[in-house]
Amino acid sequence: MEELVEQHADAVYRVALSVTRDPVLAEDASQDALIKAWQALPSFRGDAPLRHWILRITHNVSISLLRKRREDVLDPLDFPEQAATGPGVESQVQDRLALERFSAALRDLDGVSRSIVVLREVEGLSYNEMSDVLELPLPTIRTRLLRARRQLAIALDGWQP
Amino acid sequence: MKRPGHPSDRKLGQWIAGGDTTLDRHLASCSYCADRLESVHGESGEAIGEALRQLLSVPEELPERLRTGIDERIANRRDLTLIGEFFGLPLRTVRVFSSSEQEDE
Numbered sequence: 019m020e021e022l023v024e025q026h027a028d029a030v031y032r033v034a035l036s037v038t039r040d041p042v043l044a045e046d047a048s049q050d051a052l053i054k055a056w057q058a059l060p061s062f063r064g065d066a067p068l069r070h071w072i073l074r075i076t077h078n079v080s081i082s083l084l085r086k087r088r089e090d091v092l093d094p095l096d097f098p099e100q101a102a103t104g105p106g107v108e109s110q111v112q113d114r115l116a117l118e119r120f121s122a123a124l125r126d127l128d129g130v131s132r133s134i135v136v137l138r139e140v141e142g143l144s145y146n147e148m149s150d151v152l153e154l155p156l157p158t159i160r161t162r163l164l165r166a167r168r169q170l171a172i173a174l175d176g177w178q179p
Numbered sequence: 180m181k182r183p184g185h186p187s188d189r190k191l192g193q194w195i196a197g198g199d200t201t202l203d204r205h206l207a208s209c210s211y212c213a214d215r216l217e218s219v220h221g222e223s224g225e226a227i228g229e230a231l232r233q234l235l236s237v238p239e240e241l242p243e244r245l246r247t248g249i250d251e252r253i254a255n256r257r258d259l260t261l262i263g264e265f266f267g268l269p270l271r272t273v274r275v276f277s278s279s280e281q282e283d284e
Contacts, residue, residue: 049248120230139228
């Protein structure tokens with residue numbers, strides 16, 4: 019278990035947060051997913067990398083947890099606020115505005131599209147790997163990723179880190 | 180690089196930036212152009228990745244918090260299983276208690 023947490027906590031948390039959009043729920047989902055993975059480890063066949071298998075569990079657990087909690091939550095939480103980066107005040111404001119637009123655009127995506135973008139742009143998975151993790155056909159992955167990237171790029175409006 | 184019947188790199192770039200929406204249908208079904216978009220994607224891809232990393236930042240103390248939470252959950256489940264065994268409850272019943280206990284957390 020120690021090893022699972024050490025090696026996969028960050029990726030698991032990011033995928034959980036991309037689905038739930040709530041840091042507290044994301045931590046709950048991360049714990050659930052890691053426990054499930056740990057318990058199911060003996061049945062892991064090894065025909066895909068362990069990381070992908072754990073991310074698939076995380077995605078499914080997060081969706082399931084979100085469904086259970088949705089009845090209690092009237093309005094889903096926004097992504098956690100981030101401090102603006104950059105040297106000057108003006109650049110900080112620009113960064114802040116760009117990230118706010120980006121956050122809103124990300125919030126407007128459906129959960130699967132958010133996961134696809136995170137798996138691709140942050141975790142660096144290939145199309146085939148995403149198809150395997152999310153158990154979706156390649157054309158669906160491709161179309162959703164294209165649409166999501168486009169919406170997010172429009173929101174960033176030329177912003178560069 | 181462009182084949183006849185497919186949009187140019189410039190048009191793909193415009194599409195990514197929110198311009199030409201007439202390409203939507205073509206891009207949804209053309210794997211050749213989807214592959215080309217990967218190379219055109221370049222700079223905006225880096226910006227999207229960086230924005231995502233900032234937005235989905237992982238708390239520094241996350242691994243420790245996860246370890247603590249996981250240990251507590253495993254201990255709770257163990258306790259429930261012991262109680263179930265003591266009262267002779269079927270495993271399925273204990274699992275129901277265990278799962279509702281998690282939901283209540």
